[in-house]
Amino acid sequence: MTERDLLNDLFAEAQAKPVAPSPEFMARVLADAAAHQPQPAPIVRPVVPAVARPVGLVARLMAALGGAAAVAGVSSAAMAGLVLGYVQPEPLMTLADSYGLATASTASLDLMTGYDSLLSVESSE
């Protein structure tokens, strides 16, 4: 073995068995890493500015009547009046009679003139 071979053997041995770091040293390096690690920036939701929408005619009318609830109440009352006016249920007429509100002859509206005669012709055939 020459002196140069000896040196190469020593280099190979040093490469094969590197100096092992102590656990304390590794812990100190890790502690430094934790202490100096940048923190991730918090996620900030973008603030969307409120867009003013144009107010329509219906919306303004509803607002004038007191809002959606008031409009619903008025509509329901109107529908109920219409139904009671046309159907004229017996208890209601009795109640009206007791108050002297009923008339001798009740006005009626015939929306389908000739329907009764058509029915009588068909039934006779």
Added chain:
Amino acid sequence: MPRDTIAPLSDDALLILYANGDRDAARHLTERLAPKVMAYAQRVLGDRAEAEDVAQEAMLRLWRMAPDWRPGEAQVTTWLYRVATNLATDRVRQRGRRRATTLDDAPEVADGQPGALQTMIEADRMTALQAALDALPERQRQAVVLRHIEGLANPEIAQILGVGVEAVESLTARGKRALTALLSGRRQDLGYGEGE
């Protein structure tokens, strides 16, 4: 990010993850780089406590620099070796004298069992190598350690030492010649027979 997912990543990628707050990346980088830089510092300085200080400081500078790291511009290991080299040079200048270890500090091989004997011979060889390295001029020692123990290529060593590739070749060649001279006549002391 789970450790097994980031384990195959490059040093570059791990450093970016570290800068983004990934703690596993910090652990991977530490396990990968700290032993290397520590071993290099010890070979160059010949003193474990000083080597740990230098290696810790080099790693600390890496952590601080991480947010500004630009991937692809340089290798993380090259950057780290360069920082460690500069820190080690400062240390040597501060203490102003060579370490006291000489070839005579290598322990005598004592009689004992074969396993213990082999361990002592190996320890003796590493002590002898370190003593010979310590006897080299600083730049030669750095170049020889980087080339023949850390196994780096000459262009990378040139970047670390801030010199040209030809200068690296010259430093390592002169360093090896000096080491050969320092170790001449030590074959039998170091457990190598004449016939090996």
